[in-house]
Amino acid sequence: MKLVLRGGRVIDPSQGMDAVADILIEGGTISRIEAGISLSKADAKDALRVVDLNGAVVAPGLIDMHVHLREPGFEYKETVHTGSEAAVAGGFASVACMANTDPVNDTRSVTEFILKQARLAAMAQVYPVAAISRGQAGEVLTEFGDLKSAGAVAFSDDGNPVADSGLMRHALEYAAAFDMPVISHCEDQGLSSGGLMNEGFVSTQLGLPGIPTIAEDIMVARDIDLARFTGTSLHIAHVSTAGSVRAVREAKAAGVSVTAETAPHYFTLTDEALRGFSTHFKMYPPLRGASDVEAIKEGLRDGTIDVIASDHAPHSSVEKDVEFVYAANGIIGLETSLAVSLKLVHDGTLTLQQLIEKMSVNPARILKIPKGSLAPGCDADITVIDPDRVWTVDAGAFRSKGRNCPFDGWDLTGKAIVTIVGGEIKYADPGVKI
Amino acid sequence: MTELSRKDMLEIRDLSSEEIDLILNTAASFKEISTRTIKKVPTLRGKTVITLFFEASTRTRTSFEIAAKRLSADTINISASTSSVVKGETLIDTARNLESMNPDIIVIRHSAAGAAHILASLLEQSIINAGDGAHEHPTQALLDMLTIREKKGSIEGLTVAIVGDIAHSRVARSNIYGLTKMGANVVVCGPAMMIPKEIERMDVQVRYAMDDALRDADVVMMLRMQLERQEKGLFPSLREYAQHFSLNRDNIGLAKDDVIVMHPGPINRGVEITPEIADGPASVILEQVTNGVAVRMALLYLLSGGAK
Numbered sequence: 001m002k003l004v005l006r007g008g009r010v011i012d013p014s015q016g017m018d019a020v021a022d023i024l025i026e027g028g029t030i031s032r033i034e035a036g037i038s039l040s041k042a043d044a045k046d047a048l049r050v051v052d053l054n055g056a057v058v059a060p061g062l063i064d065m066h067v068h069l070r071e072p073g074f075e076y077k078e079t080v081h082t083g084s085e086a087a088v089a090g091g092f093a094s095v096a097c098m099a100n101t102d103p104v105n106d107t108r109s110v111t112e113f114i115l116k117q118a119r120l121a122a123m124a125q126v127y128p129v130a131a132i133s134r135g136q137a138g139e140v141l142t143e144f145g146d147l148k149s150a151g152a153v154a155f156s157d158d159g160n161p162v163a164d165s166g167l168m169r170h171a172l173e174y175a176a177a178f179d180m181p182v183i184s185h186c187e188d189q190g191l192s193s194g195g196l197m198n199e200g201f202v203s204t205q206l207g208l209p210g211i212p213t214i215a216e217d218i219m220v221a222r223d224i225d226l227a228r229f230t231g232t233s234l235h236i237a238h239v240s241t242a243g244s245v246r247a248v249r250e251a252k253a254a255g256v257s258v259t260a261e262t263a264p265h266y267f268t269l270t271d272e273a274l275r276g277f278s279t280h281f282k283m284y285p286p287l288r289g290a291s292d293v294e295a296i297k298e299g300l301r302d303g304t305i306d307v308i309a310s311d312h313a314p315h316s317s318v319e320k321d322v323e324f325v326y327a328a329n330g331i332i333g334l335e336t337s338l339a340v341s342l343k344l345v346h347d348g349t350l351t352l353q354q355l356i357e358k359m360s361v362n363p364a365r366i367l368k369i370p371k372g373s374l375a376p377g378c379d380a381d382i383t384v385i386d387p388d389r390v391w392t393v394d395a396g397a398f399r400s401k402g403r404n405c406p407f408d409g410w411d412l413t414g415k416a417i418v419t420i421v422g423g424e425i426k427y428a429d430p431g432v433k434i
Numbered sequence: 435m436t437e438l439s440r441k442d443m444l445e446i447r448d449l450s451s452e453e454i455d456l457i458l459n460t461a462a463s464f465k466e467i468s469t470r471t472i473k474k475v476p477t478l479r480g481k482t483v484i485t486l487f488f489e490a491s492t493r494t495r496t497s498f499e500i501a502a503k504r505l506s507a508d509t510i511n512i513s514a515s516t517s518s519v520v521k522g523e524t525l526i527d528t529a530r531n532l533e534s535m536n537p538d539i540i541v542i543r544h545s546a547a548g549a550a551h552i553l554a555s556l557l558e559q560s561i562i563n564a565g566d567g568a569h570e571h572p573t574q575a576l577l578d579m580l581t582i583r584e585k586k587g588s589i590e591g592l593t594v595a596i597v598g599d600i601a602h603s604r605v606a607r608s609n610i611y612g613l614t615k616m617g618a619n620v621v622v623c624g625p626a627m628m629i630p631k632e633i634e635r636m637d638v639q640v641r642y643a644m645d646d647a648l649r650d651a652d653v654v655m656m657l658r659m660q661l662e663r664q665e666k667g668l669f670p671s672l673r674e675y676a677q678h679f680s681l682n683r684d685n686i687g688l689a690k691d692d693v694i695v696m697h698p699g700p701i702n703r704g705v706e707i708t709p710e711i712a713d714g715p716a717s718v719i720l721e722q723v724t725n726g727v728a729v730r731m732a733l734l735y736l737l738s739g740g741a742k
Binding site: 199200201203204205206207208209210212276277321322323324325326 | 526552566568569604
């Protein structure tokens with residue numbers, strides 16, 4: 001089966017390309033990419049499918065390098081199947097799923113199980129992230145070598161910080177020996193424990209215990225110092241504070257091998273959203289103040305922050321339709337991440353090229369996975385985006401099992417209209433003729 | 435203004451000074467009922483008031499119940515220990531079940547900030563917040579303002595010192611909103627770890643030493659010090675607290691001669707207030723309790739449609 005995408009505006013930062021071109025896909029890989037591909041008669045009868053894109057943006061398949069698929073253990077919140085279906089509906093050809101399942105993804109068998117479920121689902125490409133420490137308890141390292149050979153692409157105790165600096169040092173050094181990235185959830189629990197939202201004027205007014213920005217900043221500073229000291233690479237998850245952005249910027253300038261991600265809610269919402277006590281705005285790290293939001297946007301603009309990842313964290317109503325204090329942390333994002341992030345393009349913070357770098361090229365580079373490019377010979381993972389499509393978020397209609405979406409009811413501009421994974425169309429907007 | 439056009443009483447923050455005046459004026463007129471031989475008027479006959487208390491309370495729950503009964507409403511008390519909460523039912527399920535029995539007003543106290551807001555957004559009934567976590571306790575602030583107004587004639591221009599664990603106090607928050615709306619100068623005081631971040635933006639002045647807070651105060655409001663509410667190790671000891679943040683014979687002289695001393699109760703004698711001050715001539719603590727009934731009568735009446 002061959003597939004031709006005709007007349008799209010191809011934006012592939014990996015090859016510095018921004019031009020109207022056709023793409024020919026054969027056998028799951030990209031075979032040609034050029035203006036006005038003419039098809040021979042032999043081509044034309046070889047079960048060829050042609051999709052006319054009328055100038056829509058064609059990008060390397062988007063990658064969300066920070067999601068929670070909840071399987072095994074929390075299938076009532078999400079499964080690999082529903083999560084990866086939500087991914088392709090949101091334009092993501094690949095996702096990296098965090099290890100805080102039950103059992104924790106700290107052994108080969110769990111990693112293999114997740115990959116098996118992903119193959120059965122046959123939606124997005126799923127890359128398991130394995131735990132740094134056994135049971136994510138922060139005490140004993142997992143079997144990095146075995147987990148890598150089982151298919152894990154990175155190590156992270158995400159959901160929990162690695163409180164023990166010695167353990168984190170060893171994790172960075174040992175992972176580097178396997179050429180594997182370490183993703184750090186930066187939280188000093190001595191400062192954050194008991195907190196329910198960002199510490200500031202709003203928490204003071206609401207009487208909710210606060211989580212100060214320094215709970216993140218201090219850990220970011222520690223991990224940057226560990227990376228500097230050990231000469232290893234470090235990726236910082238879900239950056240939410242101005243202090244973290246500043247620390248990462250300075251570290252990069254000083255030559256430390258550090259990368260960072262943020263999530264759409266951290267550059268879109270502030271802690272003002274907590275007034276009214278809606279649990280759909282409760283997550284970790286918490287929504288911060290307006291100056292942090294501005295700092296995150298500046299960090300995205302100047303390249304300090306490399307990646308936008310959703311931190312898709314589905315929960316059921318059992319965990320969310322309760323008093324604020326009892327509600328679980330986390331919101332879903334796979335089906336809104338692209339559209340919310342496109343706000344940065346519409347408001348001039350980022351170019352479309354930069355956005356695609358942060359949502360495809362850079363995550364592929366950090367995770368060292370063979371994705372994020374439309375060059376001939378690459379896997380045919382492609383996201384077609386209509387950047388001007390106006391649509392209204394209806395969380396009730398999501399493929400994800402989660403309904404904990406802070407953007408429910410929002411009018412957003414821009415949407416993935418086709419998602420292709422390994423040459424197969426996994427999602428197509430009803431408006432696209434295929 | 436002669437009627438309150440709102441369904442619920444959740445927070446002082448969103449009340450106007452006109453609404454506060456209306457509630458206080460109504461409460462003042464209701465006070466007389468409680469001095470009659472037959473302390474009952476038929477105003478709320480046929481109305482049902484449920485008090486739903488997820489936190490222990492004697493004073494507030496009794497006050498609401500007496501207020502409702504003096505207006506001839508039927509009252510039902512539900513407290514956490516006897517409710518389905520222990521069986522694992524969610525707050526929303528509890529609320530839906532109560533709603534199905536068609537009460538008119540639900541009074542809720544809960545340890546979680548925002549609990550009253552959940553009920554208010556889901557139910558058609560009027561919801562009165564009788565204290566939600568460290569967020570607000572609007573009826574306490576209203577009865578405090580009624581007491582101050584009675585004693586001082588007006589709230590405007592007074593200096594009110596609120597002393598204690600401001601961070602964990604819903605009484606402090608509601609009073610800050612109410613008193614500043616009514617034109618008082620509010621000073622808050624307590625150990626540094628009990629003063630929440632950016633509280634200055636609530637139009638209050640912050641003092642970390644008791645003497646500075648008391649100087650020239652017209653009203654001193656002492657908060658109950660609950661060491662058990664503190665994070666472990668946050669504050670050294672009750673002894674340390676009493677030495678630096680109690681109102682006593684020695685420091686009360688810094689306040690104005692006609693200062694009044696208030697406390698939302700229950701008081702920790704010898705911790706935040708010495709017995710001779712709590713029972714002394716400046717204390718209006720028991721008058722606050724009396725006014726609590728009047729304020730709650732006023733709210734039940736106004737939320738039921740008032741003069742309509």
